[in-house]
Amino acid sequence: MRKVFTKLVFTILSLGSIAASAQENDLGAWYMYFGNNKISKKLNWHNEIQYRNFNAAGDLEQLLIRTGIGYDLTENNNNVLLGYGFIISRQYINGEKKENIEHRxxxxxxxxxxxxxxxxxxxxxxxERFLQDDFRMRFRYMIGLNIPVNKKEMLPNSLYVSVYNEIFLNLDSPVFDRNRVYGALGYVINKNMRVEAGYMNQIQENRNRGQIQIGFYNNIPFNKN
Incomplete structure (x- = not known):
């Protein structure tokens, strides 16, 4: 199984090098950490950091920090969550980089x-998005699928395929905001940690852009049980 993990590491490094050499092709790179940690039998703490670049590294497009408290309506499922996000976004406008801060x-x-x-x-x-000079509301729906490859379950040392589609809809005009389609190869390190490397295509009203994505997932519980 070490060979499998080694192959995944090489895949991640290869994806990073692709992003580094493809800046002129409008290919970015996102580096992501997701935490979902049990506080009690019903409560969980969500925490994440996403570092999004125009290129492989160094040219920041967006820094997103998100956290929240969730509650399972049934055992380990049907989770409702209230959260907060702090987002720094940078865009090139007429060759000049502009920064915007959003509270969400x-x-x-x-x-x-x-x-x-x-x-x-x-x-x-x-x-509910509190921008510097505006307030907006947006609805998002995501459907995702994880399929283990070399085992029947998502167990330690298993490879899996991950795909999702997510649509963003504004509550004002224009209604359509964006759509994301994602595919990745993942590896389950242990029962509480896994890693993914893949590609996401983001479609907006007047823009279509690809992103290399590398994500780490941490589900280590804080409660003793």
Missing amino acids: IFQQFITKQKFGRFNLQHRYRLE
Whole structure:
């Protein structure tokens, strides 16, 4: 299984080098950390940091920090969450880089289903976005699927395929904001940690852009049970 993990590491490094050499092709890179840690039997703490670049590294497009407290309506499923996000965004306008700061409150509901090897997740999220000179509201729906490859379950030392589609809809005009399509190869390190490397294509009204993504997931519980 060490060979499998080594192959995944080489895949991640290869994706990083692709992003480094493809800046002129409008290919960016996102480096992401996601934490979902149990506080009690029903409560969980969500925490994440996403470092998004126009290129492989160094040219920051967006820094996103998000946190929240969730509650399971049923055992380990049907989670409702209230959260907050702090976002620094930078855009090139007429060759000059402009910075915007956003404070975001969000509410979400996640439900999971399992069909054999297929681990399905639905996420519904409502966002209240406090921009520097504006206020906006947005709805997001994501459907994601994880499929283990070399084992029947998402167990330690297993490889898996991850895909998702997420649509963003504004509550004002224009209604369509963006759509994201994602595919990745993942590796389960242990029962509480996994890593993914993949590609996401983001479609906006007048822009279509690709992103190399590398993500680390931490589910280490804080409660003794």
